[in-house]
Every structure is written in C-alpha cells, then in structure tokens.
Amino acid sequence: MSFAEQLKALNWDDVRMSIYSKTATDVERALSKSRLTTEDFKALISPAAEPYLEQMAQKSMRLTQQRFGKTMQFYIPLYLSNMCSNICTYCGFSMGNKIRRTTLDMEQLEAELKAIKKMGFDHILLVTGESERKVGMAYFRQAFPLIRQYFSHITIEVQPLEQDEYQELIELGLDAVLVYQETYNPVTYAEHHLKGKKSDFWYRLDTADRLGRAGVHKIGIGSLIGLEEWRTDCFFVASHLAYLEKQYWQTKYTISFPRLRPCEGGFQPKSVMTDKQLVQLICAYRLFNPEVELSLSTRESEHFRNHVLPLGITTMSAGSSTQPGGYAEQAEKALEQFEISDDRSPASVANMVKDLGYEVVWKDWDPSLSH
Amino acid sequence: MEQIKISINGEVRHIAANTNIAQLLVEIGNAEQGVALAVNQAIIARSEWPAHIINHGDEISLFQAIAGG
Amino acid sequence: MLTIGDKTFKSRLFTGTGKFPNQQSMVDALAASGSELVTMALKRVDMQNRDDDILAPLIANGMNLLPNTSGARTAKEAVFAAQLAREALQTNWVKLEIHPDPKYLLPDPIETLAAAEELAREGFIVLPYVHADPVLCKRLEQVGCAAVMPLGAPIGSNKGIRTLDFLEIIIEQANVPVVVDAGIGSPSHAALAMEMGADAVLVNTAIAVAGNPVAMSQAFAQAVAAGRQAYEAGLAGQEQQAVASSPLTAFLEGA
Numbered sequence: 001m002s003f004a005e006q007l008k009a010l011n012w013d014d015v016r017m018s019i020y021s022k023t024a025t026d027v028e029r030a031l032s033k034s035r036l037t038t039e040d041f042k043a044l045i046s047p048a049a050e051p052y053l054e055q056m057a058q059k060s061m062r063l064t065q066q067r068f069g070k071t072m073q074f075y076i077p078l079y080l081s082n083m084c085s086n087i088c089t090y091c092g093f094s095m096g097n098k099i100r101r102t103t104l105d106m107e108q109l110e111a112e113l114k115a116i117k118k119m120g121f122d123h124i125l126l127v128t129g130e131s132e133r134k135v136g137m138a139y140f141r142q143a144f145p146l147i148r149q150y151f152s153h154i155t156i157e158v159q160p161l162e163q164d165e166y167q168e169l170i171e172l173g174l175d176a177v178l179v180y181q182e183t184y185n186p187v188t189y190a191e192h193h194l195k196g197k198k199s200d201f202w203y204r205l206d207t208a209d210r211l212g213r214a215g216v217h218k219i220g221i222g223s224l225i226g227l228e229e230w231r232t233d234c235f236f237v238a239s240h241l242a243y244l245e246k247q248y249w250q251t252k253y254t255i256s257f258p259r260l261r262p263c264e265g266g267f268q269p270k271s272v273m274t275d276k277q278l279v280q281l282i283c284a285y286r287l288f289n290p291e292v293e294l295s296l297s298t299r300e301s302e303h304f305r306n307h308v309l310p311l312g313i314t315t316m317s318a319g320s321s322t323q324p325g326g327y328a329e330q331a332e333k334a335l336e337q338f339e340i341s342d343d344r345s346p347a348s349v350a351n352m353v354k355d356l357g358y359e360v361v362w363k364d365w366d367p368s369l370s371h
Numbered sequence: 372m373e374q375i376k377i378s379i380n381g382e383v384r385h386i387a388a389n390t391n392i393a394q395l396l397v398e399i400g401n402a403e404q405g406v407a408l409a410v411n412q413a414i415i416a417r418s419e420w421p422a423h424i425i426n427h428g429d430e431i432s433l434f435q436a437i438a439g440g
Numbered sequence: 441m442l443t444i445g446d447k448t449f450k451s452r453l454f455t456g457t458g459k460f461p462n463q464q465s466m467v468d469a470l471a472a473s474g475s476e477l478v479t480m481a482l483k484r485v486d487m488q489n490r491d492d493d494i495l496a497p498l499i500a501n502g503m504n505l506l507p508n509t510s511g512a513r514t515a516k517e518a519v520f521a522a523q524l525a526r527e528a529l530q531t532n533w534v535k536l537e538i539h540p541d542p543k544y545l546l547p548d549p550i551e552t553l554a555a556a557e558e559l560a561r562e563g564f565i566v567l568p569y570v571h572a573d574p575v576l577c578k579r580l581e582q583v584g585c586a587a588v589m590p591l592g593a594p595i596g597s598n599k600g601i602r603t604l605d606f607l608e609i610i611i612e613q614a615n616v617p618v619v620v621d622a623g624i625g626s627p628s629h630a631a632l633a634m635e636m637g638a639d640a641v642l643v644n645t646a647i648a649v650a651g652n653p654v655a656m657s658q659a660f661a662q663a664v665a666a667g668r669q670a671y672e673a674g675l676a677g678q679e680q681q682a683v684a685s686s687p688l689t690a691f692l693e694g695a
Binding site for chain 3: 379380382399400401402404405406407408409414415416417432433434435436437438439
C-alpha cells in the first residue's frame with residue numbers, strides 16, 4: 001500500500017480523537033518500550049504525556065547520545081532565489097506579495113559561497129521558492145558544479161522534481177532533499193495553497209517516494225506546525241517516516257518542526273504550539289525513532305535552542321539568512337521568507353554547543369565515499 | 372518387441388521401445404502423485420508424460436516427496 | 441489470519457515432516473497441531489526400497505504443502521529442486537533451503553539470494569530460509585520473496601531464539617511476513633517469537649522427537665496462539681527507568 005493509500009484510508013478526525021483519548025497508562029507503556037509503534041507515538045504527543053515531559057526528555061537525550069554521540073552537525077541555508085509561482089497564504093515569497101524578486105547569478109552565487117565558507121561550514125542547504133521556469137534544472141545544472149567546489153554536502157529545499165531529475169542532480173553531487181508536506185490534511189492544504197504547482201497535494205506527497213526510488217542519500221520530511229492541529233499533523237509525519245523507512249530502507253531520514261512565525265503575509269496559525277509542546281514533540285520523535293536526524297533551525301530563539309539541543313537534536317543551522325544571498329553583503333530585510341529568532345553568528349553558536357559538552361561537526365564523512 | 376536400455380536413478384533397466392513416461396511409471400509400479408521426473412537432467416512436465424517417448428540410453432531421475440523438515 | 445502469497449492461514453504454526461519415529465506418528469501429530477502448512481523434502485526414489493507416500497494423509501487433513509530444496513548446495517541445484525518439486529507436488533510454493541555445510545546446516549546467503557531471484561522470476565512463491573540478517577532479508581524481499589524465514593538457532597539444536605535482537609530488527613523492517621524457522625525447541629520459544637511480532641513460526645524437530653508428539657504439537661499450537669494474542673493485545677515494555685540527573689525541562693517553567 002502506498003502512503004497516499006494509507007492516508008486516504010484514515011479519517012483526520014478519528015486520528016485526532018484517538019490521540020486525545022490516550023491515557024497515562026498508554027504513555028507509561030510507550031515510555032517503557034524500546035520499539036515503539038505509531039500508537040505509542042500518539043500517546044507521547046497526546047496531552048496525557050505532558051506530566052511525563054521530564055522523563056521523556058531524559059530518555060530522549062540518552063537515546064540521542066547512544067546513536068549520535070555528543071555531536072551536533074552544523075549547516076547553513078543559502079537562498080538562491082525568492083521567485084515563486086505559487087500562492088501560499090503563510091509564506092513571505094508567495095506570488096502575490098510585493099517584494100523585490102531576485103535570483104543569484106553565478107557571480108553572486110560564488111561570492112556567497114566564499115563568504116559562507118569563511119564561516120566554517122561544509123554542509124549547505126540550498127533554498128529557492130518554486131519557480132520551475134526561472135529556477136529549474138537548467139539553473140541547478142549550472143549551480144551545482146560551482147557549489148560542489150566549495151561544499152562537500154548539498155541539501156536542497158526547492159520545488160518537487162521528477163525522479164530522473166533527482167537522479168541527475170545526484171550525479172552532480174546532491175546528498176539530501178527536504179520536502180515538507182506542510183500539512184497532511186488535504187482539505188486544509190487546499191485552503192493554504194491557492195495557486196501554482198504546489199496546490200497539487202498528492203504530487204507533493206509522492207515526492208518522497210520519487211526521492212527514494214532515485215536513491216538520494218537522505219530525505220527530509222515535516223509539517224509546518226500551525227497550519228493544522230499540530231498533534232494530528234505530526235502523527236502523520238511519524239507515519240510517513242515509518243512508511244518511508246520500510247520502503248526505502250537504504251535511505252537516511254531527517255525531520256524538521258518549523259513553527260509558523262510572522263511573515264510578510266501576516267498569517268495567523270490555526271493552532272499555536274507552545275515551547276513545552278515543541279519539546280514534547282522533539283522527544284516523542286526521538287523515542288519513536290532513535291535513528292532519525294532531528295533538525296532545529298534559527299526560527300527558534302537563542303534561549304530555546306540552547307536548552308533544547310541536548311534533548312534530541314542532531315543538526316542545526318546558525319548565522320542564517322532567509323533572503324537570497326545575504327552573506328556576502330548586508331541586503332535590506334524586506335526580502336526574507338521568515339523572521340530569524342536566533343541571529344547569533346555561527347562562531348557564537350559553536351561556542352555555545354561546545355560549552356554544552358558537544359562537538360561541532362562541520363563536515364560529516366558518513367554518507368558516501370563516492371564524493 | 373524391440374527392447375531399449377535405460378537407467379532409472381542409476382539402476383539399469385530394459386523396457387519396450389516407444390514407451391512413454393506415463394506407461395513407464397505404471398510398469399515400475401510407481402504412483403504418479405508426488406512424483407517428478409527428469410530425463411537426462413531435463414525436467415519433463417507432468418502434462419507431457421503421456422506424450423514423451425523414452426529413448427535408448429536415457430538417464431531417468433525419479434523424485435518423490437518424503438518426510439524431511 | 442495470516443496471508444502469504446495467495447494463501448491465508450488461521451494457524452500461525454507451520455510444521456515439518458522430518459525425524460518422526462514413523463509415518464503414523466507424523467500424521468497424528470501434525471493433525472493435532474492445527475498446522476495448515478507443512479514442509480517436506482524431495483529425493484530420488486530408491487527403486488529397491490520405495491518410501492511411503494506421505495502426501496495423501498497430509499492433503500486429506502487439509503494441509504498446504506511446502507516442499508523444500510534441502511539437499512541443494514548451490515543456487516543452480518536449488519532452482520532445479522524447486523522445479524522438480526513444482527512438478528511433483530503441483531504447487532508453486534517452495535521453501536528455499538541451501539546449506540552446503542552439513543555439520544550445522546547453516547544457510548548460504550549468497551546462493552539463497554541468487555536462487556530466490558531466479559525462482560521469483562519463474563513465478564514461484566518463495567519462502568527463503570536464512571540467517572537472521574536484516575539486510576539480507578530486505579534484499580530477499582526486494583527480489584520478490586513472499587516471506588522471509590530467519591533462523592532462531594541452528595537446525596535441530598532446540599536452542600530457542602538466539603538471534604532475538606536481529607529478529608526484532610527484521611520484524612520491524614519487513615514488508616513481507618516473517619516466519620521464524622529453526623531452533624525452536626519448546627513452546628515458550630515459539631511464544632516468545634510470536635510476542636516479538638513474528639508472523640508465524642516453523643517447528644519440526646521439537647515436535648518430532650518429543651516423548652509424546654501429539655501432546656507436544658498441541659502445546660505448540662497453544663503457545664503460538666498465546667504469543668500472538670499477547671502481541672496483538674499490546675505488551676508492556678521492560679525498560680528500566682532512566683536515572684534522573686538534573687532536570688532537563690526546568691527551563692520551560694513559565695513557558
């Protein structure tokens with residue numbers, strides 16, 4: 001059964017009720033197991049698990065250290081373009097928003113790469129809006145060889161591509177692809193994705209499968225927390241992960257949990273997730289899957305990141321700019337996709353990490369000997 | 372009736388020429404159920420047994436299901 | 441109900457026909473077990489000494505036949521054996537069993553994977569017997585096996601579930617049914633395998649050489665059912681509580 005079929009077979013409200021009806025007994029059972037099911041995950045993200053947060057955090061920290069050691073992988077996002085042909089109600093790059101649109105040309109790109117390199121990074125996340133015509137395969141074919149000269153690890157967060165396109169990019173050095181479903185509720189999804197190719201819920205959902213078949217090393221999934229009731233949406237993230245691991249068993253996985261923040265559109269989230277709840281979610285993911293990478297971006301504040309890092313996080317960004325470029329020269333703020341909350345320099349964040357007793361990993365040798 | 376020489380599971384045997392497999396099994400007193408047969412290392416499908424004529428010098432291997440985990 | 445390939449089974453206890461003191465004992469014990477899938481071997485007919493026909497009584501008891509390729513030492517021999525078995529038993533189900541080591545009868549992973557791929561291509565329903573190697577089991581699934589049969593311990597050893605940690609991984613990762621085969625020596629071993637989430641177990645020696653095979657096979661049937669019921673009911677874990685150090689979530693107070 002494909003994941004789309006699994007999704008269609010479940011009723012959103014039934015799942016939500018099922019989560020809310022989990023009891024303390026369910027939580028305790030989940031906490032005492034070493035192999036958790038998705039039902040156990042429901043218990044851990046339910047309100048019933050709130051009193052057990054400290055216990056979850058202790059176990060989550062232990063499991064993370066067992067699997068990853070006391071290390072923290074650093075990466076940096078580089079926005080190549082903010083051109084976009086989608087209308088998404090929550091995003092600063094939405095086609096209707098009046099912001100200056102720009103795409104880095106190869107000269108500007110190289111200047112950015114040099115600036116980022118100076119900060120010490122070796123893992124780069126390339127981000128674009130979704131503009132197939134202007135920033136599509138032709139652009140990537142040009143950009144990749146240049147980027148590979150500077151960085152050993154390339155992750156992309158761009159428009160969903162076809163399987164053979166991913167295969168081509170893998171040959172050019174692509175390591176990982178992040179593609180967030182935003183929300184796993186098709187009805188809510190339609191309310192927020194009004195125009196453009198992104199309005200096709202099922203095509204986006206199938207992207208992870210195309211990636212698995214293409215043989216990419218790592219796939220990143222997640223939902224944009226706040227578009228829908230977060231517990232239900234995150235249950236579907238966990239289910240999606242379980243499905244993908246079974247299907248594409250040679251692939252690595254990473255999960256992100258972006259919480260909606262203010263942006264140009266002035267968007268109001270449907271559900272607000274508190275800091276406590278985010279910690280609960282991070283620990284729940286870790287207990288559910290001790291091997292998955294968990295990524296925390298600069299959407300979250302300095303205070304929060306400092307304390308949450310040891311609880312289950314394995315990779316983080318620092319010194320981020322969410323506008324095209326932004327590293328080689330200070331550009332006006334109006335172009336940002338979302339507001340940064342932790343604006344410390346990478347060196348500063350690295351020091352914090354070291355003070356916590358963790359080693360900063362700038363370059364991960366693990367993925368492949370072929371690069 | 373012309374006789375030909377064949378071997379069945381290593382045992383030499385003389386049978387009439389133009390015998391087919393189904394007839395051979397009757398002759399050696401073997402039921403058809405649970406049995407498979409190869410002629411010169413090639414498996415002959417059960418449906419072919421009435422049609423397949425055995426030739427002089429053929430090495431026949433007869434297999435059957437037996438107890439064994 | 442367990443579905444493998446094109447068949448559904450009420451009983452998750454699969455059985456083997458070897459090592460019984462006599463044919464009647466085997467037929468009685470297997471009938472008492474409730475088993476719906478039974479393995480048997482194939483060998484050359486001894487012209488001087490014809491074996492009894494074991495199939496008629498098993499078929500009469502409604503059992504599905506699973507011929508194995510025991511005796512094959514290479515993929516080529518196993519494929520040949522499977523084709524013979526298909527003709528002999530008129531079934532495309534086959535238990536792929538290749539053990540070139542006659543002492544411990546441990547399965548050859550390389551020959552098994554090669555044979556599995558070939559047989560799946562020829563339309564067989566392949567159930568490969570292998571070591572509890574999670575990666576090998578995924579590879580077998582990829583080439584089209586209908587299930588995987590990782591061992592609990594060496595054949596006939598009755599040592600139980602020695603490969604527990606790896607069986608857990610296999611069960612977690614598998615998209616096909618997992619049948620724990622070999623090494624199960626007592627009903628408690630079978631129950632443990634089922635509690636872990638195995639889809640079925642295959643038991644032969646432990647029943648065949650028991651003092652009372654009929655009673656033993658009934659005990660196994662109960663153990664398999666109990667283990668499965670426990671698994672479906674949701675077992676409590678056995679993890680120790682984490683040792684509390686300084687509180688990790690105190691920073692959230694007032695958040």
